[in-house]
Amino acid sequence: xxxxxxxxxxxxxxxxxxxLFIVMLVLGIGVPFLNLIVPxxxxxxxxxxxxxxxxxxxxxxxxxxxxxxxxxxxxxxSLGHGAFFALGGYAMGxxxxxxxxxxxxxxxxxxxxxxxxxNWQELPWYWYGFDNFGFAVFMVFLAPGLLAxxxxxxxxxxxxxxxxxSIITQALTYALMLxxxxxxxxFGGNNGLTDFKDILGFDLQADSTRIVLFVLTLIxxxxxxxxxxxxxxxKAGRVLISIRDAESRTRFIGYRVEHYxxxxxxxxxLIAGVAGALYVPQIGIINPSEFNPLNSIEIVIWVAIxxxxxxxxxxxxxxxxxxxxxxxxxxxxxxxxxxxLGALFVITTIYLPRGVVGILDGYFNRKKIRESAAVAAPxxxxxxxxxx
Amino acid sequence: MNDQKIQSILYLxxxxxxxxxFRAINNLSLDIRPGELRAIIGPNGAGKSTMMDIITGKTxxxxxxxxxxxxxxxxxxxxxDIANMGIGRKxxxxxxxxxxxxxxxxxxxxxxxxxxxxTLFFHLSKAQYDRVDxxxxxxxxxxRRDELARNLSHGQKQWLEIGMLIIxxxxxxxxxxxxxxxxxxxxxxxxxxxxxISENHSVVVVEHxxxxxxxxxxxxxxxxxxxVLAEGSLDVVSSNPRVIxxxxxx
Numbered sequence: 001x002x003x004x005x006x007x008x009x010x011x012x013x014x015x016x017x018x019x020l021f022i023v024m025l026v027l028g029i030g031v032p033f034l035n036l037i038v039p040x041x042x043x044x045x046x047x048x049x050x051x052x053x054x055x056x057x058x059x060x061x062x063x064x065x066x067x068x069x070x071x072x073x074x075x076x077x078s079l080g081h082g083a084f085f086a087l088g089g090y091a092m093g094x095x096x097x098x099x100x101x102x103x104x105x106x107x108x109x110x111x112x113x114x115x116x117x118x119n120w121q122e123l124p125w126y127w128y129g130f131d132n133f134g135f136a137v138f139m140v141f142l143a144p145g146l147l148a149x150x151x152x153x154x155x156x157x158x159x160x161x162x163x164x165x166s167i168i169t170q171a172l173t174y175a176l177m178l179x180x181x182x183x184x185x186x187f188g189g190n191n192g193l194t195d196f197k198d199i200l201g202f203d204l205q206a207d208s209t210r211i212v213l214f215v216l217t218l219i220x221x222x223x224x225x226x227x228x229x230x231x232x233x234x235k236a237g238r239v240l241i242s243i244r245d246a247e248s249r250t251r252f253i254g255y256r257v258e259h260y261x262x263x264x265x266x267x268x269x270l271i272a273g274v275a276g277a278l279y280v281p282q283i284g285i286i287n288p289s290e291f292n293p294l295n296s297i298e299i300v301i302w303v304a305i306x307x308x309x310x311x312x313x314x315x316x317x318x319x320x321x322x323x324x325x326x327x328x329x330x331x332x333x334x335x336x337x338x339x340x341l342g343a344l345f346v347i348t349t350i351y352l353p354r355g356v357v358g359i360l361d362g363y364f365n366r367k368k369i370r371e372s373a374a375v376a377a378p379x380x381x382x383x384x385x386x387x388x
Numbered sequence: 389m390n391d392q393k394i395q396s397i398l399y400l401x402x403x404x405x406x407x408x409x410f411r412a413i414n415n416l417s418l419d420i421r422p423g424e425l426r427a428i429i430g431p432n433g434a435g436k437s438t439m440m441d442i443i444t445g446k447t448x449x450x451x452x453x454x455x456x457x458x459x460x461x462x463x464x465x466x467x468x469d470i471a472n473m474g475i476g477r478k479x480x481x482x483x484x485x486x487x488x489x490x491x492x493x494x495x496x497x498x499x500x501x502x503x504x505x506x507t508l509f510f511h512l513s514k515a516q517y518d519r520v521d522x523x524x525x526x527x528x529x530x531x532r533r534d535e536l537a538r539n540l541s542h543g544q545k546q547w548l549e550i551g552m553l554i555i556x557x558x559x560x561x562x563x564x565x566x567x568x569x570x571x572x573x574x575x576x577x578x579x580x581x582x583x584x585i586s587e588n589h590s591v592v593v594v595e596h597x598x599x600x601x602x603x604x605x606x607x608x609x610x611x612x613x614x615x616v617l618a619e620g621s622l623d624v625v626s627s628n629p630r631v632i633x634x635x636x637x638x
Contacts, residue, residue, distance in 0.1 A: 235507040238496055239496065242488065245488075246485055249479070249484070253496065253502075254471030256503075257468070
């Protein structure tokens with residue numbers, strides 16, 4: 001029953017995930033083709049700004065996945081997950097800043113523009129190494145991972161749960177926002193890091209670079225998805241669910257609840273950090289507003305609307321809500337977007353506890369019942385016919 | 389096992405625990421022999437649940453000794469440690485993992501390694517698979533094995549939880565009001581089940597239901613205001629004037 005091979009375990013009896021992978025594959029092949037090969041005057045041409053936009057949605061989908069892993073499966077409601085996303089983003093941003101070199105406004109080969117502007121004479125020690133891509137990638141994992149480890153170790157060991165945990169995660173991201181806003185922190189103050197030129201020598205404005213980043217984002221989203229799928233379907237995943245449903249019961253069975261929470265919290269933070277690192281080169285800026293608690297709350301709304309506790313639900317929710325956001329914030333509804341978002345959240349919470357995915361599931365189940373009824377009906381006819 | 393050498397599987401001596409000045413447990417002493425089935429009764433507030441909390445590491449006593457297998461000082465360990473040493477606990481309110489199936493609930497409780505990475509790469513062996521099936525059969529949930537635990541009746545949840553306790557293969561089972569909310573038939577079945585478990589485990593049962601206690605037919609300890617009021621067979625303790633006073637006298 002639970003002894004299927006890994007691949008089968010990940011894909012079997014999970015239609016929704018299979019569909020998600022098919023859509024991602026289509027995007028991964030179709031979008032580069034329609035952007036690079038199809039001529040710009042063609043009706044089918046996908047402009048680069050759309051590529052970037054979809055890339056942004058995919059980064060958010062990864063972030064939603066990260067939150068769903070801890071909230072949907074382990075009951076840890078983090079209202080500060082944007083912090084891990086932003087830290088990953090800053091690590092990548094610092095590399096991109098160093099790549100600018102002497103092409104900045106002030107032409108300083110070492111110091112980024114904002115440091116020259118602040119009259120700094122030398123590079124702060126924590127910027128060392130960021131001219132190396134490998135080091136920057138290492139920091140993309142280390143910074144969010146370490147923060148998650150320290151925070152989680154303290155919070156879970158002291159058995160902080162529920163709303164109290166949510167509040168301190170919120171405080172965490174708020175504190176980081178305030179810190180990053182300060183000019184003397186050395187992260188560009190409220191302007192953040194921007195004006196990036198290239199990545200690994202490739203021009204960030206070039207279509208081909210954009211496409212590569214886009215495809216990389218898809219690949220990492222797929223990897224993160226498979227990782228989460230593996231975790232949630234292993235026995236450890238069932239321990240997480242049992243922590244969510246009955247924490248003390250899980251302790252009395254003999255599981256170290258704090259170890260499981262810490263593990264999944266770190267995995268989640270790492271996924272969020274990678275999402276942030278992929279987001280920054282595509283969007284071209286990272287600033288302290290990414291630490292804004294409101295952003296973190298928005299992630300919770302994506303997951304809730306998509307369907308908490310199903311991985312594909314988180315992905316669908318993030319894409320749908322952000323698509324709606326792009327649509328509504330550019331038209332006549334712009335002023336009302338936050339009200340719309342709030343209303344969506346309230347409606348989902350009250351009427352659709354399982355989110356959009358719940359509606360889809362319900363539809364397919366009804367269809368299945370109808371079909372099986374249709375199959376059963378003729379048999380019933382035969383039976384009654386036999387009687388008469 | 390070296391049961392021969394062990395005097396007491398569980399030994400409480402002079403245990404006291406106060407909450408905001410209220411003495412929930414007051415100089416409590418208790419001695420459970422290996423393989424013993426012991427029933428503990430007492431009115432509400434007698435300290436039964438606090439006693440369970442102290443044994444299982446949820447609460448630390450203010451003073452007194454809590455020894456497991458003669459030598460292990462339980463006050464030094466937490467819930468997970470104590471569970472892994474072989475003390476299983478069933479709660480008063482049936483606590484099963486509602487959104488997992490009956491089978492998954494038992495698999496989760498199955499004796500084995502509890503570390504994150506062990507469970508992450510866990511594969512069920514044939515022997516373990518059979519063990520889960522055996523326990524499902526024992527607690528009478530065979531035809532509901534794939535049902536989500538939330539869809540079980542109250543009595544079935546109680547049994548599932550008892551099953552989860554047995555499958556951990558503990559040496560000592562602490563069972564808190566297993567018959568609460570059960571029909572008379574279920575109550576008697578539960579008593580039978582516990583008696584059969586006690587053949588190769590030590591069991592401590594806390595219960596209110598006198599018919600159930602009678603069916604267990606074993607040594608009874610009466611708790612009152614956090615300490616032991618009387619001890620002996622049910623007939624002996626129920627003819628004890630102090631016990632009658634506590635139960636009926638107010």
